Amino acid sequence: MSMELDFEKPVIELRKKIDELKEVTKHADVDLRQEIEKLETRLQILEDEIYKNLKPWDRVQIARHPNRPTTLDYISCLFEDFFECHGDRLFGDDEAVVGGIAKFKGIPVTVIGHQRGKDTKENIRRNFGMPHPEGYRKALRLMYQAEKFNRPIICFIDTKGAYPGKAAEERGQSEAIARNLFEMSGLKVPIICIVIGEGGSGGALALGVGNYIYMLENSTYSVISPEGAASILWRDAALAKKAAESMKITAQDLMELGIIDGIIPEVKGGAHRDVKKQAELIEPVLLEALTSLSRLTGPELVKQRYEKYANIGSFSSLNG
Amino acid sequence: MLRDILHKGKKKYATIPLESQKAEVPEGIMTKCPNCKKIMFTKELEKNLKVCLHCSYHFQMGAKERLKSLLDENSFVELNENLISENPLNFPDYLEKLEKDREKAKINEAVVTGKGSISGYPVTIAVMDANFRMGSMGSVVGEKIKRLIEYAGTHSLPFIIFTASGGARMQEGVLSLMQMAKTSAALKKFSNDGGLIITVMTHPTTGGVSASFASLGDYNLAEPGALIGFAGRRIIEQTIREELPKDFQTAEFLLKHGQLDAVIPRHELKEKLTLLLDLHWTGGGKQ
Numbered sequence: 001m002s003m004e005l006d007f008e009k010p011v012i013e014l015r016k017k018i019d020e021l022k023e024v025t026k027h028a029d030v031d032l033r034q035e036i037e038k039l040e041t042r043l044q045i046l047e048d049e050i051y052k053n054l055k056p057w058d059r060v061q062i063a064r065h066p067n068r069p070t071t072l073d074y075i076s077c078l079f080e081d082f083f084e085c086h087g088d089r090l091f092g093d094d095e096a097v098v099g100g101i102a103k104f105k106g107i108p109v110t111v112i113g114h115q116r117g118k119d120t121k122e123n124i125r126r127n128f129g130m131p132h133p134e135g136y137r138k139a140l141r142l143m144y145q146a147e148k149f150n151r152p153i154i155c156f157i158d159t160k161g162a163y164p165g166k167a168a169e170e171r172g173q174s175e176a177i178a179r180n181l182f183e184m185s186g187l188k189v190p191i192i193c194i195v196i197g198e199g200g201s202g203g204a205l206a207l208g209v210g211n212y213i214y215m216l217e218n219s220t221y222s223v224i225s226p227e228g229a230a231s232i233l234w235r236d237a238a239l240a241k242k243a244a245e246s247m248k249i250t251a252q253d254l255m256e257l258g259i260i261d262g263i264i265p266e267v268k269g270g271a272h273r274d275v276k277k278q279a280e281l282i283e284p285v286l287l288e289a290l291t292s293l294s295r296l297t298g299p300e301l302v303k304q305r306y307e308k309y310a311n312i313g314s315f316s317s318l319n320g
Numbered sequence: 321m322l323r324d325i326l327h328k329g330k331k332k333y334a335t336i337p338l339e340s341q342k343a344e345v346p347e348g349i350m351t352k353c354p355n356c357k358k359i360m361f362t363k364e365l366e367k368n369l370k371v372c373l374h375c376s377y378h379f380q381m382g383a384k385e386r387l388k389s390l391l392d393e394n395s396f397v398e399l400n401e402n403l404i405s406e407n408p409l410n411f412p413d414y415l416e417k418l419e420k421d422r423e424k425a426k427i428n429e430a431v432v433t434g435k436g437s438i439s440g441y442p443v444t445i446a447v448m449d450a451n452f453r454m455g456s457m458g459s460v461v462g463e464k465i466k467r468l469i470e471y472a473g474t475h476s477l478p479f480i481i482f483t484a485s486g487g488a489r490m491q492e493g494v495l496s497l498m499q500m501a502k503t504s505a506a507l508k509k510f511s512n513d514g515g516l517i518i519t520v521m522t523h524p525t526t527g528g529v530s531a532s533f534a535s536l537g538d539y540n541l542a543e544p545g546a547l548i549g550f551a552g553r554r555i556i557e558q559t560i561r562e563e564l565p566k567d568f569q570t571a572e573f574l575l576k577h578g579q580l581d582a583v584i585p586r587h588e589l590k591e592k593l594t595l596l597l598d599l600h601w602t603g604g605g606k607q
Contacts, residue, residue, distance in 0.1 A: 162531075164551030164559050169569060170577045173550040178504060178535040185505030186512060201488075202500060202531045202550070209501050223488045223497040223528070232490065247493050248409050257408065259498060309505050310466060312498040313459030314408035318428060 003066055007058045008269070011050060014043050051268055054218070056244040056253075060226060062218040062270040063197050069275045070129075071098055071113030071156040074196065077279030078286070079104050079111060085142055087134075091171060094135030096127045096163070097207075099142040101151065105287060110146035112139045112207060113156030113196075130163035133176035136206050140180050143187055152190040152290055155207040160225065162203030177206040184209035185305060188298030192289045194264070194282065195219040195251075196271070211296075211305050212289045213259065215251035216278075217266040221259075222249035259312060261289075353377050369586045378543050378586055380523060382425065383432040383449035386482055390590050391445070396436035400467050404428055405460045411491040417453070425451040429460045430485070433468040435477065438590065441597040444472040447482040450524070455485035457529055458492040462499025465533060469506040469515075478516040478597060479507075483534040487527020500532035507536050516600050518593065521548050521571065521580075539581050539596060542571035543589075548579075 004012050018039050025032045054062075062068070075082050079102035087093040099112035116129025123129075139155075146153045162173055184191060193210035199221030215221060224232070226240035229247050233239075254260045264285050271278040296304065351362045355377035365372070369389055370379040381389070387396055404422075407414045422428055430452040435444050446468050448455045465481070472479040488496035507517060519537035521530075524547040531550050534540075542548060549569035557564055567573045571583045584592050 162550065164555045166556060166560055166562075166564060166568070169549050169551065169556070172535075172577070172579050174530040174548075175535040175579060177531040177550070178500075178533070181501050181504035181532055182508045182511075182536050185501065186508045201497060202528055205497055205501060206531075209505070221494055221497075223493050224490060229490060246409065246411065247490075249494065254494060257495060259494060306505050306509060309498060309502040312495060312502060313463050314406045314492070314495060315403050315460045315463055316406055318402040318404050 005058070005061045005065070007050060007054070007061070011043065011047055014039065014046060018043065047268065056220075056250050057226070057241040059218045059250050060220055060240075060244050062266075062272075063220050065270060065272045066118060067272040068197050069271050069278060070118070071115050071158060071196070073275050074156060074279055074282065075102065075111055075113075077276055078283060079109070082111070085145075086138070088137035088141055090137055091134045094127075094132050094138060095125055096129050096131040096159070097135035097139055099139055101146075104154070104290070107152070107290065108149075109152050109154055109290075110142055111154045111156070112142055114159040114204070114207065116158060116197075127163055129159045130161060131159065131203060131206075132163055132165070132168045133171040133173050136162075136176040136180050139207055140183055143184065143191075147187050147189050150189060152192065152293065153187070153210075154286065155191065155193045155210065157193055157195040157199050157204045157208055157221075158197035158219075159200050159203050160198055161200035162206065177202045180206040181209055185309070186302055188302060190290065190293035190296070190301055191305070192286065192293070194286075195221050195260075200225060209305065209309070211293055211301060211308070212261045214262045214264050214285060214289075215254060215260050216264050216271060216282075217251055218270050219251055220244075220249040221251075221254055222247055351379075353379075371586050376544070376585070378523065378545055380450055380484065381586075382451055383427060383447040383482075386447045387432065387434075387436070387445065389586075390438055390593070391436040392438065392440065396434055396445075398432060398434040399471065400433060400464050401428060403460045403464055405458050405492070407491075408459070408495055409491065409493050414491040417491075421452045425449055427452055429464065430455045430457070430489075431461045431464050433464045435471070435475075438480075438597060439594040441594065441601065442477055443480050443597065444468050444475075444477045445480045445482075448484040448529070450484040450486075453489060455483075455524075455529070456487060456489035456496070457485060457499050458489035458496050459499065461489070462496075462502050465499075465503045466506045469503070469510050473510045473513055473515055476515075478518065478600065479510060480518045480520070480593065481533060481537075482520045482522055483525040483529055484522045485525060485527070485529035485534075487529055497528065500528050503533045504536060507533055511536075511538075516597075518596060520584075520589070520593075522546050524548070526550070526552065535579075537581075540579070541589075541592070542574065542580050542583050544571055544583055544585055546571040548574050 021032050082102040084100040098115040114129045117123035117126045191210035193208045193213045195215040226244040227237045229243040230239040231237040251263045267274045267277045350359050351365050352359050353372040356375035358374045360373050431448045433446040517537045518539045521542040525534050574580045575583050
């Protein structure tokens, strides 16, 4: 199943033309090899041009691609012996968050992430990757467990946001998110966070207080969705494209704002083109982060994390 | 009765010099309660801590008024009052809007922070003000709160915060979002050292503020009728496609669902805060 995005149309059309020509040469007695070669070079140039100059809104489309790899995809590519743990021990098991223990290059780690579905049925089960409080509380339970056994924590961030529902409010969505921010900041083990798709507001941040934060090249991280921002700012959700530009939500923007520690490149066209290759691009970054954080003691890890967030902000003083 | 009040108001208006009166009650001589629709003298309403004389509806309170209503006279010392926001995202009109709010609300940002004493007990206190950018949290709000928590830690003082906020400030984008982590981390460190945290949620406390420091008190208190919640009512109704109960996301609703320690009417706040401070003063904590 190939789902093409708007900005890719010129590439797709050209590729189609090349395929047609190839088809023609098969059956007809004409030599179009030169022509095809020319077009293929042009395709190459066109692809490079488009994928190297992606606009924020193009990246939003890639980040939301239905086939974009999810937390479980990366878990199966990057880790061995994954043992999934369920439930928050208080209310239930929220399948919009997955978590458990696994080995990364032989090292036991705790891995947690938002989990959305790839089709309607799975999305309903996973609530479109939008957690309830019990999802965040499950995550926190697993983080405490990681601290107890001195395991590093790896979080994959991929959510439109915490679920805006009645039950979620009744069970304390705010408290659940706040508690995770509070407790994650004090954990004495390494925490590495990778935004793999959409990083939607507080619901994303609740798994995002780490020593190192990375973003995939085409992922986004924002305080509000472009649609939400557009409807508040200009009372028109159709202006989301404009909002995506002014809200500074791409990996490149966050790098510039000094919030994240690195951008992980994606395979050409987006991570959904090749999950395995994408995992191979994540692997060295993860390994390096784990290696460098393993040199820090518990209190040093807490201090490094504290200072990282304490320094985020832009302000000045009235009297100079 | 209503006519009496109106009549009285008219008479008073005619006998008092206009200019000085205007300066004292900029909102006008009479105020109508949005809840019971009854009209009362603004001065009397203010004397009653901005609680409706008829139905006990709690009007919003500005930061300076709040501090005056709680702290011992002349005890307040403001900290970091000169911090102001920049425009990190180059958002159109943002700086102008800030300037306008500085003039309107007569404060430099959406939170006023400082130290003072309540019934003799020294405290640090932060009060958010919904008159400034709807109390939204950008870099400055986050920074001032973080600095106050650190100050409270250094000086072994309790930390009290009155929240009133629409959430994270959109014009500073993801920088606003990160203030949630920054303030929560500061509270964690303070808490680990035995610091006392009291939060009082006032109308409205929503979004990123509700989902960070507002919910992290050792004691989470709220004023009656305050709107408190993570997601907006309209968004929830659109998502679940059903109408929500009338009391949804009120302080009373949160109390019922186990999210608050107590809902405390404004008239009792000072007394209850004093009680809590007293209970932690000797042997009950570091303070």
